[in-house]
Amino acid sequence: MHDQSSSPWLGRFLSIWLGQVCSLIGSQLVQFAIIWNLTLRTGSATTLAFASLMAMLPAVLLSPFIGTWVDRMNRQVIMLVADACSMLVTIGLALLFWQGSDAIWQIYVALLLRSVCERFHSTAMGASTVLLVPKTHLARVQGMNQALYGGMNIVAAPLGAWLVATFPLQAVLSIDVITALLAILPLLFVRIPQPQRDANRTVTFWQDMREGFAYVIGWRGLLISLIMVSVINLVITPVGSLLPLLVTKIFGGGASELGWMEAALSIGIILGGVLLSVWGGFKRRIVTALFGLVLLGAFTLFLGIMPNSLIWGAIVMNGLVGLSLPIVNGSFGAMIQGVIAPELQGRVFSLVGSFATAMAPIGLLLAGPIADAFGLRIWYILGGVVTVAMGVLGFGLRSVMTMESHQTQESAPTINEPSLSQAPAEAM
Template sequence: MTDANLSKRTPPAKPFWLLWSCQALSLLGSQAVQFALIWWLTAETGSAATLATAAVVGLLPQVLLGPLIGTFVDRWDRKYIMLVADGAVALVSAWLAYLYFTDAIGVSHLMVALGLRAIGASFHSAAMTSSTTLMVPASLLSRIQGLNQALQGGAPLLSAPLGALLVAALPMSSILLVDVITALVAITPLVFIRVPQPATSQSTDSSFLGDMALGFRYLGKHRGQLYLLCGAAGVNLVAVPAFVLLPLFVISELQGTALQLGWLEMIFGAGSIAGGVLLGIWGGFERRIVTALFGLAAMGIAVISLGLAPAEIFSAALVSMLLVGTGTSLVNGSIHAILQATVPPDYQGRIFTLVASVAGAMTPLGLALAAPVAEVMGVRFWYLAGGVTCLVAAGAATMVRAIMEIETTATLPEDPARISVESPGPG
């Protein structure tokens, strides 16, 4: 089925934009509160091991539970998954606010809360991403993903100073109520908006494990999506360590300070916003895969340039980092749009969470390699290796027919009855 055919059977996009706007506000509030929580944890413990544990707790639900969460999303009503997920996050924040107010808070409470928040976010993200395909015309998918990338890049830039302002002005119990309020903002339109659901089909099995197996089987039969997943995992394995080592790179190679590190992180966010806005306005090339590979190649050149940046020309590092952020948005936004346009709606929960799980699992593996390799080869090695990996992956993909034809060989359902059914509204 072509994008045009799917878009003709898609409801008007106005409800989606209302939902997206409220979710964007909720994301900003959640990240500001997350900043405050991590700051409290840092001030309270002063322990690097505790902070590393908190990071792992936030990552593990996506890596370990992704296939399970995706299967639930494809079996259950996605509207109610988002309602319950947002409501659960609000309840967790209210519970933490009570613990802070009664001075009963402990590090263990915060770890539990971070894990529960991550689980709720994973459910919500999978349900929202899978619902997008049935709420907007397929021709808008690239632009929407561009805006999502701009949001993901811009939220940290706004949430960090907002979180710092909240920490300076309010007690933690009051800060957490901000998260409760923004979660309620996200929930309110969901009560009234009808969210289309994919009709049941051969993508469902009588058992939960059977449904999960069908998701793996789908990827095995669709080589284009499978190769994209493998490519993303490979790039993450080599590129992620480079940016984890960014503070060390700034100190040892650029002879910089925390100020230079802050500028690089800020310019990366600005690049992510620029790439997302560019994709949102332009929409990319006619073939989304071309946009993705163009962005990957540009990102590879930029990462190599960053690794070669001389200490005496810090502006070269800034320009390189700006291009890294821009390329990242073009790649991620285009790939998400490709999957939304080519994976049947009743499989999307499983496929999106499986992609996130596999790509995310490369992060701890890459981090395990980062320090020992950097000690032998130097920190610059990771930037050169990461950039070369991006270029090789982009070049190799152009020679793989399954990848280059992924948008023309997609097998979407032809029966209109399978496209969607409406989630019941209030009453």
């Protein structure tokens, strides 16, 4: 593994990362503008849920392929191409709005294509982080990552509400083009290290993909954790996609209130990220992650039962939901990131993402019609209860609680093992 301890890693990492922060602002503005446009045009929970589904499908269906490509190709080139393609999609969508030919299905296609680009980029960036950042700083970078990204969301949500109320939608979309260029620029000048590969080892694309599956399946604690997360995402993913309707139909708010709701979430993410960076979590990171899950479920439940007249109470509760997110994601991500070989990062993390979100599309497909028929609150209540239950269950499962020690004490599949042909293709 590359030794970053003696390299000027911070300047190199920040130059790339800050470019991505700029791109994030533009992406958040586009996302806010599109979702608010769909909310005003249709007022349908089914429409919003399907829009979220379009953005999520690549993570579920394409992640195993994308992760394998990332591990086999130059990750810096992948990030450049992904950013450029996402920018072109935004330009095309802006032209459609300008011409007045913006059909709902065209918006769905644009969301799908942008999600594919984002999946390539995030997988390549995540797989490169372990080669850009010393292992001893991974947890702190995870915390700072989420805190600073939350800060960008604070800017994007209220700004997005003001922009969509002031300018045509195509003008808002054009901002994303400028911020994408700011993300591309440092990638042209800063070299991203690539993982060391055995030049004498020749394997096919499918062998590499099966190796990633074998690695995840062989880590029992990780596999059980991903099943638990899939159950959580089945019921809690609709919470985010239905938020605009919760604001408008339950609490009687508008674009401004939705902007503050999103801003509160981001403030919570900042505070949670800073807390994780300073505190570092419990000695065992899995304990920190499960503790965060219980908090996440409890705050989601309280948001679902908040009285209609307490819009500011709902905003505060959404902020507490944000506070718990870095505690869960940062701790879990740093834990598995620190033990996976760099040359396997793309495949393993893409599979983790695919496993974790596998049930989310089903939840979105069910959420829209059921929420339209029986009310929005049911998903917040159900999501909160299930999330708390999964967190408590995790504390009682030995294979989950010993994930870190299990992976370091027992051998796991490695890239040098010649037993790929024996891995069961039907195991997944």
